[in-house]
Amino acid sequence: MRTPLLTASLLTLALLVGCGSQPPAPEQAGAGVEDRTPGAVTTPGVTPVTAGQPNAYDIAALKDPKSPLSKRSIYFDFDSYVVKDEYQTLLNHHAQFLIKNPQMKMLIQGNADERGSREYNLALGQKRAEAIKKALMLLGVKEAQLESVSLGEEKPVCTESTESCWAQNRRGDMLYSGEF
Amino acid sequence: MRQLISRLAAGALLAGAAFLAQAQLSIEITGAGAQRLPIAITDFAGERVVAQALTSVIRADLERSGRFNLVNTAGSVMDENTPPDFPDWKSRGADALAAGSLVSLPDGRYETRFRLYDVQKQAAIGGLALTHTSAQIRATAHRIADTIYEKLTGERGIFSTRIAYVVKSAGRYELQIADADGNNPQPALASREPIISPAWSPDGGRLAYVSFEAKKPVIYVHDLASGKRHVAANFKGSNSAPAWSPDGKKLAIVLTKDGNSQLYLVNADGSGVTRLSTSSGIDTEPQFSPDGEFIYFTSDRGGSPQIYRQPVAGGAAQRITFDGSYNVTPRLSPDGKTLAFVTRDGGRFRVAVMDLASRQVQVLTDTAKDESPSFAPNGRMILFATEVGGRGVLAAVSVDGRVKQRLSVQAADVREPAWGPFLNK
Known part of the structure; x- marks a missing residue:
């Protein structure tokens, strides 16, 4: 219960200093108190920090396997370029990271499965990368921090001609500065 | 009709480029044209002095195009000045005939000449003389195949591309x-x-x-x-x-x-x-x-x-x-x-x-x-x-x-x- 007492005595001290050293300010005509915008009361905040624990959106969190930021892939349905709802939480973490670290940039690499024309698949991968970029911008990320590109069918994580394998290749990956 | 042309790979091996043969594209013909012109390409006089036989490359080019049927020349050798025995080539089923020679030049290069004949008309219809190095044997063969192809089909050949x-x-x-x-x-x-x-x-x-x-x-x-x-x-x-x-x-x-x-x-x-x-x-x-x-x-x-x-x-x-x-x-x-x-x-x-x-x-x-x-x-x-x-x-x-x-x-x-x-x- 020491804090209120300390605050009260500091306030008294301030009042005493104010009265003693300053001449009274001249009255200004027409400046009625009712015309003034009321000032907001501010209270200084305190964020508790435990030494040795990185902030959730610290750059170090990118390399922390326990951080949601370590998850970098978004998977798409066949012939689809829509980011599924299940990825909103993940995208929100990445958006917060980019907002809190404006010097960091993200390269979004879109991918497609192997069927059909390589150049058309490059364009399909681009649509997936664009969808992720747009989702991050809706969450407040600046466009200047984002680049969406496509690797088409050229960098498959899975190389068998099966549906489960193709599903892994219909993917967008998020890479940060220093990783590309 | 399937025919594997292994001669191409063999040529590279003979040239001592065994590692290249690994990366070599080998060509397999899996279908051929219906209307094919029968042509006889005799071995060229003197071509045995070079490791890669010139005429085998010419024959492979023409055959691969699907527009020619190669008449068996059974090891017959003719140069461009040998008067062809037209009735004999006609009896063997050839509509066209090519013959030529390869000679060494004093500077180490070679000169290759050839002549193309229309067997039906019993007349020469084209020819070419080229000087080249031993490294340009294949390129020379492709030029000759292009000339033959163009003379006989009226279209440019693509063998030198x-x-x-x-x-x-x-x-x-x-x-x-x-x-x-x-x-x-x-x-x-x-x-x-x-x-x-x-x-x-x-x-x-x-x-x-x-x-x-x-x-x-x-x-x-x-x-x-x-x-x-x-x-x-x-x-x-x-x-x-x-x-x-x-x-x-x-x-x-x-x-x-x-x-x-x-x-x-x-x-x-x-x-x-x-x-x-x-x-x-x-x-x-x-x-x-x-x-x-x-x-x-x-x-x-x-x-x-x-x-x-x-x-x-x-x-x-x-x-x-x-x-x-x-x-x-x-x-x-x-x-x-x-x-x-x-x-x-x-x-x-x-x-x-x-x-x-x-x-x-x-x-x-x-x-x-x-x-x-x-x-x-x-x-x-x-x-x-x-x-x-x-x-x-x-x-x-x-x-x-x-x-x-x-x-x-x-x-x-x-x-x-x-x-x-x-x-x-």
């Missing part, structure tokens, strides 16, 4: 240039990242391509003789699908700097980019018509990927393909009359051609994963990538679908073929 393609092996990508018969492969670019969409400049001296070495697709223009290359397009987003204008000054390209994949024009040095198409969907795979008036391209603006064309000078796009839900990769024949493309039908991707005047479509192949069709500069054959036994191979098919060949490399994937232009008009 080159092809570009990408070989993928264990985390390594190599852009290679080889002779049209798959021999003499030379690496132009090696990379740990993918290389796609090579496109020959009209003069045959440069290749534009897309390389992923910067972790994103970037377009380069590469001078083959000097090995010097420059970035032609590296805008924010993806840069891909380069296609040369017929004058070799500009590239039609695909950029995503303004959102989805859209068509742009850029000077070959990378300057002066202008936008060509504005659609809400994907526009890609641009290709100039040979007269430079139109850009053919793939677009999903109608809901599925189809081929469209649009005047380069500006104007509305016109849809070209209507059958099926997936028609991509438009490629124009050198005369501008035929469109080759890849069509999907029941999960199979196959090379098809459309006669642009009648809009008649013919599917040419019976494979399932065809990609990247590319016309030979005389318009007779289409080179494309496909998959056989889970491995990427190159294949060629004649525009009438009758002649079929397969080109494969041992233990590697071959893809992204591009047939180069004629080197001199």
